[in-house]
Amino acid sequence: MTVDLAGRIVLVTGASRGIGYHLAKQSAEAGAHVIAVARTVGGLEELDDEIKAAGGEATLVPLDLADMKGIDRLGGAIHERWGKLDVLFANAGILGTISPIGHVEAKVFEKVMEVNVTATWRLIRSVDPLLRLSDAGRAIIMSSGAAHSAKAFWGPYAASKAAVEALARSWADETKNSPLRVNSVNPGATRTAMRAQAVPGEDPSTLPHPSEIAARIMPLASPSETRTRMIYEAKPDRWTSYQMPE
Numbered sequence: 001m002t003v004d005l006a007g008r009i010v011l012v013t014g015a016s017r018g019i020g021y022h023l024a025k026q027s028a029e030a031g032a033h034v035i036a037v038a039r040t041v042g043g044l045e046e047l048d049d050e051i052k053a054a055g056g057e058a059t060l061v062p063l064d065l066a067d068m069k070g071i072d073r074l075g076g077a078i079h080e081r082w083g084k085l086d087v088l089f090a091n092a093g094i095l096g097t098i099s100p101i102g103h104v105e106a107k108v109f110e111k112v113m114e115v116n117v118t119a120t121w122r123l124i125r126s127v128d129p130l131l132r133l134s135d136a137g138r139a140i141i142m143s144s145g146a147a148h149s150a151k152a153f154w155g156p157y158a159a160s161k162a163a164v165e166a167l168a169r170s171w172a173d174e175t176k177n178s179p180l181r182v183n184s185v186n187p188g189a190t191r192t193a194m195r196a197q198a199v200p201g202e203d204p205s206t207l208p209h210p211s212e213i214a215a216r217i218m219p220l221a222s223p224s225e226t227r228t229r230m231i232y233e234a235k236p237d238r239w240t241s242y243q244m245p246e
């Protein structure tokens with residue numbers, strides 16, 4: 001499916017590498033003005049170079065999502081410049097450490113919850129009114145299989161992804177009678193820095209490239225996408241989707 005985002009304003013968090021980089025690049029290719037958020041300026045600049053070389057447009061926002069006031073300011077700045085937001089990809093995330101729950105350091109647990117959960121809530125709070133000002137607001141919240149599976153040593157990350165998916169469920173229910181469509185995605189194992197950290201012995205060439213995964217996610221940003229309250233999951237051989245539980 002070719003996604004047409006001409007004239008749309010698309011916010012992507014975690015756009016400096018991995019899946020977010022390709023969501024941002026493909027959004028620009030689809031005609032959107034991309035607002036790209038991450039901490040690593042080098043990654044954002046590389047993205048900007050690629051987007052500009054292809055004739056697209058981006059605004060780079062070097063921001064640590066642990067900066068909650070910065071997230072509030074971002075919403076204000078988007079409102080001032082564009083008066084609305086059409087698409088949110090809440091994609092940024094961190095893994096923390098893979099270790100038995102009893103060995104997890106407090107600061108690691110707190111950081112994972114801060115970036116994956118609190119910052120996502122704060123971002124939703126900041127841009128919900130802007131997405132409602134769009135005629136076809138779309139929000140895609142990045143979850144993980146860890147939100148559902150019992151996985152030894154993945155405690156903080158799994159807890160954070162279960163929490164963020166619950167947040168997406170509530171928001172999707174709150175907005176179900178509006179034009180805003182809220183869906184959640186579990187992209188499955190993808191060839192990125194996070195996956196290499198999570199499963200160090202794995203051969204990355206066996207995993208799908210993040211550009212492939214981004215291409216599967218992009219249709220959810222389309223104004224013609226009508227489904228909401230869905231969870232999309234990548235399985236090794238196919239994608240599945242099901243309605244968020246009532």
Ligand code: NDP
Pocket residue numbers: 013014015016017018019020037038039040041043063064065066091092093094115142143144145186187188189190191192193194195210
């Ligand atoms: P990467 O580690 O490759 O990229 C993560 C992105 O998040 C980077 O751009 C990073 O930018 C950004 N980020 C992390 N912390 C912060 C912060 N404090 N402030 C701003 N930006 C931040 O991850 P993936 O591309 O693999 O993952 C993308 C999403 O998909 C995540 O939510 C992840 O949980 C989920 N996912 C990934 C899977 C996989 O196999 N890869 C499987 C299931 C889910 P920077 O460091 O520059 O700030």
